[in-house]
Amino acid sequence: MTFPNREPLKGFSKGVKIAAKARATVKGVLTCEGCDQPIPPGTHRVDHKIARGLYGSGLLENAQVLGPCCWAEKDAADNLVVKRCKRIEAKHHGFAPPKRVTIQSRGFSPPREKGSPCAPTSKTIPRRNGQSSGKPG
Ligand SMILES: [Zn+2]
Numbered sequence: 001m002t003f004p005n006r007e008p009l010k011g012f013s014k015g016v017k018i019a020a021k022a023r024a025t026v027k028g029v030l031t032c033e034g035c036d037q038p039i040p041p042g043t044h045r046v047d048h049k050i051a052r053g054l055y056g057s058g059l060l061e062n063a064q065v066l067g068p069c070c071w072a073e074k075d076a077a078d079n080l081v082v083k084r085c086k087r088i089e090a091k092h093h094g095f096a097p098p099k100r101v102t103i104q105s106r107g108f109s110p111p112r113e114k115g116s117p118c119a120p121t122s123k124t125i126p127r128r129n130g131q132s133s134g135k136p137g
Contacts, residue, residue, distance in 0.1 A: 034070030
């Protein structure tokens with residue numbers, strides 16, 4: 001997918017990573033550019049200030065060296081923003097996600113055919129022996 005007037009998504013080149021690490025090294029100690037804390041060896045990341053997903057460039061100006069103190073939070077926040085922006089951009093270009101079909105119930109069964117209202121019920125109840133018919137007399 002290419003967009004006009006935008007650089008293709010690129011990671012950092014080795015040269016940019018080396019330059020960013022050199023910039024973040026203070027007195028021989030690699031420090032986090034987010035919080036200025038020393039970074040434990042082997043745990044740093046060269047991170048995009050403007051995320052790649054938001055068309056941040058692969059140039060040194062967009063690079064920052066972060067330790068685990070900062071990149072975990074930044075990653076989570078960036079991912080949310082990137083997802084939202086991708087959805088908005090897709091919608092803008094007419095690629096909205098399909099509308100979800102709601103699940104419907106089967107509905108009521110069709111009405112049964114009714115007999116005439118004067119017809120006897122299915123079963124006639126026999127009268128009990130020795131009792132009056134209910135009429136006074
Ligand atoms: Zn940090």
